[in-house]
Amino acid sequence: MSLLDSINHFSYGAFCIWQRNILVWKKLIGPALMLHFGEPLIYLFGLGYGIGQLVGDINGISYVSFLATGIIASSAMTTASLEGTYSVFTRMVPQQTYKAILTTPIKIEQIIAGEFLWCANKALFSSTAILIIATLLGLVESWQALWVFPIILISSIAFAAPAIIVAALSPSYDYFNYYFTLAVTPMFILCGVFYPISSMPSAMQIAVQFLPLTHTVELVRPLMLGQDVQNTFYHIAILLVYAGAGTILAMHIARKKFRL
Amino acid sequence: MIIQLKNISKIINNRIIVNNLSFTMRAGHCFGLLGPNGAGKTTTINMILGLITPSSGQLTVFDMQQPRHGSKIRKKIGVVSQEDNLDPDFSVFENLIMHGRYFRLAKDQIVDQANSLLASMELLKHKDLKPLQLSGGMRRRLSIARALMNTPELIVLDEPTTGLDPQVRHLIWERLRELRNQGTSILLTTHYMEEAERLCDELMILDQGIAIESGTPRELINQHIEPHVFELDKSAAQTHSLKNTASQRIEMIGDTVYIYTTQSHLVRQHLDALSDDQQIHYLHRPANLEDVFLKITGRDLDE
Numbered sequence: 001m002s003l004l005d006s007i008n009h010f011s012y013g014a015f016c017i018w019q020r021n022i023l024v025w026k027k028l029i030g031p032a033l034m035l036h037f038g039e040p041l042i043y044l045f046g047l048g049y050g051i052g053q054l055v056g057d058i059n060g061i062s063y064v065s066f067l068a069t070g071i072i073a074s075s076a077m078t079t080a081s082l083e084g085t086y087s088v089f090t091r092m093v094p095q096q097t098y099k100a101i102l103t104t105p106i107k108i109e110q111i112i113a114g115e116f117l118w119c120a121n122k123a124l125f126s127s128t129a130i131l132i133i134a135t136l137l138g139l140v141e142s143w144q145a146l147w148v149f150p151i152i153l154i155s156s157i158a159f160a161a162p163a164i165i166v167a168a169l170s171p172s173y174d175y176f177n178y179y180f181t182l183a184v185t186p187m188f189i190l191c192g193v194f195y196p197i198s199s200m201p202s203a204m205q206i207a208v209q210f211l212p213l214t215h216t217v218e219l220v221r222p223l224m225l226g227q228d229v230q231n232t233f234y235h236i237a238i239l240l241v242y243a244g245a246g247t248i249l250a251m252h253i254a255r256k257k258f259r260l
Numbered sequence: 261m262i263i264q265l266k267n268i269s270k271i272i273n274n275r276i277i278v279n280n281l282s283f284t285m286r287a288g289h290c291f292g293l294l295g296p297n298g299a300g301k302t303t304t305i306n307m308i309l310g311l312i313t314p315s316s317g318q319l320t321v322f323d324m325q326q327p328r329h330g331s332k333i334r335k336k337i338g339v340v341s342q343e344d345n346l347d348p349d350f351s352v353f354e355n356l357i358m359h360g361r362y363f364r365l366a367k368d369q370i371v372d373q374a375n376s377l378l379a380s381m382e383l384l385k386h387k388d389l390k391p392l393q394l395s396g397g398m399r400r401r402l403s404i405a406r407a408l409m410n411t412p413e414l415i416v417l418d419e420p421t422t423g424l425d426p427q428v429r430h431l432i433w434e435r436l437r438e439l440r441n442q443g444t445s446i447l448l449t450t451h452y453m454e455e456a457e458r459l460c461d462e463l464m465i466l467d468q469g470i471a472i473e474s475g476t477p478r479e480l481i482n483q484h485i486e487p488h489v490f491e492l493d494k495s496a497a498q499t500h501s502l503k504n505t506a507s508q509r510i511e512m513i514g515d516t517v518y519i520y521t522t523q524s525h526l527v528r529q530h531l532d533a534l535s536d537d538q539q540i541h542y543l544h545r546p547a548n549l550e551d552v553f554l555k556i557t558g559r560d561l562d563e
C-alpha cells in the first residue's frame with residue numbers, strides 16, 4: 001500500500017466516526033442550538049452588560065466586547081472538554097460503540113482521530129454561534145475576526161486530547177470531577193476570559209502561561225477587536241505542543257485500553 | 261484453511277486464559293467452540309479477530325498473520341458479539357447503514373443489502389425503532405443482520421442464542437444453515453450442546469483454556485458415550501439400589517441419575533420390572549454432547 005493509500009484509508013475511518021457523531025447530533029439539533037446560542041447570550045447580557053456597568057472599559061475596550069472575545073475561547077474549551085469526556089466515555093464504555101466498530105476494518109486510532117475531528121467540529125459550532133451573536137451586537141471590529149476559526153480548531157484539539165485521555169483512564173463518569181475541578185474550571189477563571197491576566201499577581205501570570213486557554217484568549221481577543229496580535233508564534237506553538245503531545249498520548253492510551 | 265491456530269496461549273495478569281490451543285477450520289465448515297463460562301471462548305475469538313494479541317503461538321486467518329493484518333482480515337468477517345452492542349443512537353435501519361459505511365461499501369449497495377437482510381431476519385416492520393425498543397430476540401436478529409452487511413466469507417458468532425426463546429433460536433439456526441449451504445464459513449461458540457450438535461461439522465471442547473476434545477459431534481458421542489441414556493430421579497434410584505453391570509454404567513450428578521447403555525432393551529426391561537411394585541419415572545433419550553461433556557469433565561455444563 002502506498003503512503004497516499006494509507007492516508008486515504010486512515011482518513012476514511014476517521015471520517016466515518018465523525019459522520020456517525022454528526023448524524024446523531026443532527027437528531028438533537030434543537031437542544032444543541034439552544035445550548036450554543038443560549039449560553040453565550042446569557043453570559044453576554046448577564047455578565048457583559050451587568051458587570052460592565054461597574055467595571056467600565058478595560059484598556060479602552062468595553063467590558064462586553066472584552067468578555068465576548070474571552071467566551072469564544074472558553075466555549076471552545078468547554079465544548080471540546082465535555083464532548084471528549086462524557087460523550088466519548090459513553091461510546092467507549094457503557095454503550096460499547098467502539099467495541100462494535102472495532103469488529104469492522106476500522107481501528108482504534110481511526111476512532112480516536114474521528115473523535116478529535118468531531119470535538120473540533122463541535123467547538124467550531126459553538127464559536128461560530130458566539131461570533132454571530134457578537135457580530136449582531138456590534139462587538140466585532142474587523143474581518144480579521146475570521147482568523148479565529150483556525151485558532152479555535154487548533155485549540156479544540158489541544159483541549160480534546162487531555163479530555164479523551166481522561167475518558168480512557170477513568171473507571172466511571174465520577175472521575176471526571178478531578179479533571180474539571182483541577183483543570184477546566186481553573187482555566188475558565190484564571191486564563192483571561194473575564195479579566196486581563198495582567199491584573200493577577202506576577203507568579204500567577206507566569207503560571208497561567210502553561211495553560212492552553214491563556215494562549216487561545218491571547219490570540220482570539222486581538223483578532224476580534226481589530227488589534228495586532230502579540231507573540232503570535234509563541235501562543236500557537238504552545239497550543240500545538242498541547243495538541244500534538246496530547247494526540248500522541250491519547251492514541252497510545254486508547255490503543256492500550258482496546259488491544260490486550 | 262480459513263483459520264489456523266498453532267500453540268496459541270493468552271496470559272492476562274499472570275493467569276492462563278487460553279492454554280496452548282491449536283486447531284484449523286476449513287472453508288465452508290461450521291466449527292464450534294464449546295465450553296462452560298470462563299472457558300476462554302470469547303478470548304479465543306478476539307484473538308482470531310485480531311483484537312487481542314496472543315501471548316505466544318501462530319495465528320493465521322485467510323492465510324494472513326493475525327493481529328498484524330487485523331483490518332484486512334476483518335473486512336471479510338461478520339461478527340456477532342456475545343453482548344448486544346448495537347448503536348443505541350440509531351434506528352434499526354440506520355444501524356445497518358452505518359455498519360455498511362464502516363466497511364466502505366457503495367451507498368446503493370448498502371441500502372439494498374440492509375433492506376434484504378431486514379426482510380430475511382423478519383425485522384422490516386421494525387426498521388425505524390431504536391434498539392432499546394426491541395425485544396432481546398429482535399436485537400439478536402439485528403446483530404446477525406448487521407454481521408452480514410459485508411457479505412462475509414466467515415461469520416463469527418459468540419453464543420448467538422444464549423438467553424433466547426426456542427422460536428427465535430430456531431429462526432437463527434435456520435438462517436445459519438442457509439448461510440452454510442451458501443458456502444459461508446461459520447465459527448460459533450456455545451454452551452448449548454444441542455446447538456453444537458445441530459449446526460457444527462466439527463467441534464472443540466474447551467475447559468479452563470484447554471482443548472480437551474475435538475471431532476465431529478457424532479465422533480465425540482460415539483467415542484465417549486454409550487448411545488442410550490436413561491435419566492431418573494435420585495430418590496427412585498436409591499430405593500432400588502441400581503448398580504453398574506455389564507449392560508449399564510451409572511453416573512449420579514446433582515439430583516439426577518444417568519444410566520448409559522448400549523443395550524437399551526435390557527435396561528428398559530430392568531426398570532420396567534422394578535416399576536411393578538412402585539412406579540419409576542424415567543426418560544429414555546439418545547446420548548448427546550452434554551453427556552460427553554459430563555463424562556470428560558465430571559461437571560454439568562451450566563455450572
Ligand SMILES: Nc1ncnc2c1ncn2[C@@H]1O[C@H](COP(=O)(O)OP(=O)(O)O)[C@@H](O)[C@H]1O
Pocket residue numbers: 260272273277295296297298299300301302303304
Ligand atoms: N481482560 C481480562 N482481564 C482479566 N481476565 C480476563 C479478561 N478477559 C477474560 N478474562 C478471564 O478469562 C477467562 C475466560 O474468559 P472468556 O474468554 O470470556 O470465557 P468464555 O467466553 O468462554 O466465557 C475468564 O475467567 C475471564 O474472567
Ligand SMILES: [Mg+2]
Pocket residue numbers: 301302303342418
Ligand atoms: Mg464468552
